Every structure is written in structure tokens, then in C-alpha cells.
Amino acid sequence: MCKSADKVRALSVMCNSYLDGYTDAAHYYGKGKAAFCLDARDRSVAPGALVQWIEAHPESLTQPAVEVLQKALTEKFPCKGRA
Numbered sequence: 077m078c079k080s081a082d083k084v085r086a087l088s089v090m091c092n093s094y095l096d097g098y099t100d101a102a103h104y105y106g107k108g109k110a111a112f113c114l115d116a117r118d119r120s121v122a123p124g125a126l127v128q129w130i131e132a133h134p135e136s137l138t139q140p141a142v143e144v145l146q147k148a149l150t151e152k153f154p155c156k157g158r159a
Contacts, residue, residue: 077090077091077094078091078095078123078124078126078127079127081123081124082123082124088123091123092119092123095119095122095123095126095145096119098142098145099112099114099149102145102146102149110155111146111149111150111154111155112146112149112150112152112153112154112155113153113154113155114149114153118153122149122152122153125148125152125153126145126148126149126152129147129148129151129152130144130148133147133148136148
């Protein structure tokens with residue numbers, strides 16, 4: 077759904093809602109020590125960044141979504157140097 081998020085409004089809403097839910101859960105269960113950080117700008121580019129990451133890692137298509145999101149978000153949006 078994120079692949080077509082920029083073309084289809086409903087897919088954009090679904091993709092962003094899924095990402096928001098995942099990031100909220102990851103931060104909650106990570107007790108504030110999440111491996112990735114998304115600011116307002118990052119949230120707007122996250123769907124495209126995830127699609128790029130998945131396309132660069134085709135083996136991820138057979139892995140659970142939660143594992144793929146964790147790997148992709150950690151690589152694309154690390155917390156190092158962020159407050």
C-alpha cells in the first residue's frame with residue numbers, strides 16, 4: 077500500500093496509519109529507547125523510504141512486516157545525534 081501512497085489517497089491514509097501505529101508501539105514497548113526516530117519531516121517521507129528499502133532488499137518480502145519495518149526504519153531513520 078505504501079508503494080502507491082503518493083498516487084492513491086486511500087492507500088496513503090492506510091500506509092501512514094499503519095506506520096503511525098507501528099512507530100507508536102515500537103516506542104512504547106521500547107520504553108523510550110527505540111532504534112529509530114521520526115520527526116515531522118521524516119514521517120512525510122517514510123512511506124517512500126520504506127518502499128526504496130524493500131525494493132533494495134527483496135528478501136524482505138517473505139519476512140514478517142514487523143521485522144521489515146524495524147530493520148528499514150532503523151537503517152533509514154537512526155536516532156544517533158538526535159535529541
